[in-house]
Amino acid sequence: MSVPSVVVAVALALAPVPADAQNFRFSNFSVEGNTRIQAETILAYAGIAPGATVSAAQVNDALQRLQATGLFEEVEILPRGGTLVIQVREYPAINRIAIEGNRRLDDEDLLAMIDSQPRRVYSPAVAEADAATIAEAYRQSGRLTATVNPVIIRRDDNRVDLVFEVAEGRVVETQRISFVGNREYSDRRLRQVLESTQAGLFNALIRSDTFIDDRIALDRQLLTDFYQDRGYVDFEILSVTPELSRDRGAYFVTFNIREGQSFDIGRISVVSEIPEANADQYRDVIRIREGVTYSPRLVDNTISRMENLATQQGLRFVRIEPRVTRNPASLTLDLEFVISRGERVFVERIDIEGNATTLDRVIRRQFDTVEGDPFDPRAIRQAAERIRATGFFADVQVEGRQGSAPDQVVVDVDVEEQPTGSLGFSASYSSDTGAGLAVNFSENNFLGRGQRLAFAFNTVEGGQSASFSFIEPNFMARDVGLGMSLGYSQTTGQDRAYDTEDYTLGTSISFPLSELGRLRISYDLSQNEISDVPDGSSAIIRADEDAGARIASILGISYAYDSRDAGLNPNAGVRLQFGAEYAGLGGDAEFIRARALAIAETSVMREEVSLRATFEGGALYSIDGDSRQSDRFYLSSRQMRGFDTYGMGPRDLAADNEDALGGNYFAVARFEAGFPLGLPEEYGITGGVFYDIGTVWGLDNTAGGNADGSTNGTVDDDLYWRQAIGVSIFWDTVLGPLRFNFSHALDTQPYDRTREFDFTVEARF
Structure with a gap:
């Protein structure tokens, strides 16, 4: 790359040198060498007026001004009597720009970052800055040793080709993440909190093990939130030290922390400094209790409830201030919520940037605050958390700044989008049906509108199914979810000796009833038909075939409560779901069906081991006195591991094929524990x-038999508990999480169908 040369030649010796010989007066000007830039423009930059007396220093200043324009590769000023000659060589125009040596980053991505452009004037300073920009892009991808050198290749007509020569170097990985000062939690547990990961078995594929300096700030915040949610109010990150290895190929990152002590919540009180606010009323909305582990999140939720009460009472500019009193002896924190008047500051506007796909309104609806409302910093922080919770963004920054007046605040929202779709593949194996394959697609931010779209296709030997669903989570600009679904399934001797064909069309609406509870009302219209029932099948199944296609019109209602992500305990939570359906609003079916689900999760042994218990049950009451196989309950292999779908439940023992009949009742309980295997956690294994223990039982009609009318006994619809045990291997790979289940059925009936192995994999894009 050439360096501009500047030459000043001032002819001072036209005559004997008197005392004032260094002063000049030019009546004429001559500009030479310029092709694109007008002479008048060059003289304007020089700034020397005709006939004015100028010194040699002023002539030199004129040359410096011409050089500073960045338009010329060389500049020379020659005084010749009363004429000032300005000779220039313009920087060439850029003919084309190329990038060579880059394999990891595409030309299109790199060219979009730089300021140099074809058909513009070449500038060495801009080219150097562009080279630094490209090198920074490589640094962000973990290649800290990458170098970029701008080179020009001269062409005719004062043109050049600008080439950025790239030496990518190696990826600098985070070889080890360690902690100093941690006593309560192991390095393994703390590494699970961080965004950064250690390089492991798939370090050539996993991007998060690449060392990126900017990620350290996020890791610090995640680690702080983790400890504070567990009552460690004095937690402090003393330092974070990234050390480069001798061969510059890896980083060793050390977090030096001070944990402190975990505090519980002690005495809780409310004090009002506003006559209109009754302290007792505000005390009634507090949901936290004494003795639970202190968490800033619990305090924020309490403040939010109190502020909502103030809004309902018509009180504005109310500030809820938590005053904390420390009790070192008992390791408790007394909380006093003080209700007072806040400053009269309003939200002038909310500015949103960085959302290339997601619409502004999707982000804006996460704010309870709108333009003109009183400014509440806590409400703004909670809005930021809700934006993060959507899962649409890799990074969310929400800050307030001074508006157009002292009592106005502008809220700036800066987001960085991330993939929101998933493509899942799963495979299974059963000793009865062989291999199966499923493909699932979902998009949680469809067209940037925050809408959820999902499609699934499943196929196994002798059957396939497809489903489609769409949910608008903000129907009519409210926290109301409107959903639509379509479904189709068809089997040909799959797990049963006959064929089935089902169609379903459904719609639903859901809305919150409480902070953690949601009510859903649904309507489904379905058509079910079975065909090609063999002669040796049960009379119960043949009767369903003889009835032909049946339409069911079903109205349903369900309630779900979930505290796993927002409850009082960050290590535990429950999900409760109850629902009932009524079929009889038209159609051919009349029945009432109820279901219940309860899930409890917790972490023990310093959060190294996760425990989960799931309970499910259901009951069916047939109003017309005889249920059909499409109405009754069956347990899938996911509900009862160790058994195939349709692998248990009432059967007609007199029939030749002993097909599953389903049952009017089912109950199942699943207990599982997850734990480390002692392998390096970077392997993700x-x-x-x-x-598992469960059963399906009970029928309205137990008069079975085969085609020739013989029964040889009744249908066996008694309650038999089945049990299964097994082990699982979880593998978090670059393709997605894999799960391998190895099952063994303990208690079975002779006609049960078991499954010994299955695995699933999900890949995100």
Whole structure:
């Protein structure tokens, strides 16, 4: 790359040198060498007026001004009597720009970052800055040793080709992440909190093990939130030290922390400094109790409830201030919520940037605050958390700044989008049906509108199914979810000796009833038909075939409560779901069906081991006195591991094929534990064990038999508990999480169908 040369030649010796010989007066000007830039423009930059007396220093200043324009590769000023000659060589125009040596980053991505452009004037300073920009892009991808050198190739007509020669170097990985000062939690557990990961078995594929300096700030915040949610109010990150290895090929990152002590919540009180606010009323909305582990999140939720009460009472500019009193002896924190008047500051506007796909309104609806409302910093922080919780963004920054007046605040929202779709593949194996394959697609931010779209296709030997669903989570600009679904399934002797064909069309609406509870009302219209029932099948199944296609019009209602992500305990939570359906609003079916689900999760042994218990049950009451196989309950292999779908439940023992009939009742309990296997956690491999117990039983009609009318006994619809145990291997790979289940059925009936192994994999894009 050439360096501009500047030459000043001032002819001072036209005559004997008197005392004022260094002063000049030019009546004429001559500009030479310029092709694109007008002479008048060059003289304007020089700034020397005709006939004015100028010194040699002023002539030199004129040359410096011409050089500073960045338009010329060389500049020379020659005084010749009363004429000032300005000779220039313009920088060439850029003919084309190329990038060579880059394999990891595409030309299109790199060219979009730089300021140099074809058909513009070449500038060495801009080219150097562009080279630094490209090198920074490589640094962000973990290639800290990458170098970029701008080179020009001269062409005719004062043109050049600008080439950026790239030496990519090696990826600098985070070889080890360690902690100093941690006593309560192991390095393994703390590494699970961080965004950064250690290089492991798939370090050539996993991007998060690449060392990126900017990610350290996020890791610091995640680690702080982790400890504070567990009551460690004095937690402090003393330092974070990234050390480069001698061969400059890896980083060793050390977090030096001070944990402190975990505090519980002590005495809780409310004090009002506003006559209109009754302290007792505000005390009634507090949901936290004494003795639970202190968490800033619990305090924020309490403040939010109090502020909502103030809004309902018509009180504005109310500030809820938590005053904390420390009790070192008992390791408790007394909380006093003080209700007072806040400053009269309003939200002038909310500015949103960085959302190339997601619409502004999707982000804006996460704010309870709108333009003109009182400014509440806590409400703004909670809005930021809700934006993060959508899962649409890799990074969310929400800050307030001074508006157009002292009592106005502008809220700036800066987001960085991330993929929101998933493509899942799963495979299974059964000793009865062989291999199966499923493909699932979902998009949680469809067209940037925050809408959820999902499609699934499943196929196994002798059957396939497809489903489609769409949910608008903000129907009519409210926290109301409107959903639509379509479904189709068809089997040809799959797990049963006859064929089935089902169609379903559904719609639903859901809305919150409480902070953690949601009500859903649904309507489904379905058509079910079975065909090609063999002669040796049960009379119960043949009767369903003789009835032909049946239409069911079903109205349903369900309630779900979930505290796993927002409850009082960050290590535990429950999900409760109850629902009932009524079929009889038209159609051919009349029945009432109820279901219940309860899930409890917790972490023990310093959060190294996760425990989960799931309970499910259901009951069916047939109003017309005889249920059909499409109405009754069956347990899938996911509900009862160790058994195939349709692998248990009432059967007609007199029939030749002993097909599953389903049952009017079912109950199942699943217990599982996940734990580390002692392998390096960067491999992403952990283990688990499980125990399942369940059953399906009860029929309205037990008069079975085969085609020739013989029965040889009744249908066996008694309650038999089945049990299964097994082990699981969880593998978090670059393709997605894999799960391998190895099952063994303990208690079975002779006609049960078991499954010994299955695995699933999900890949995100």
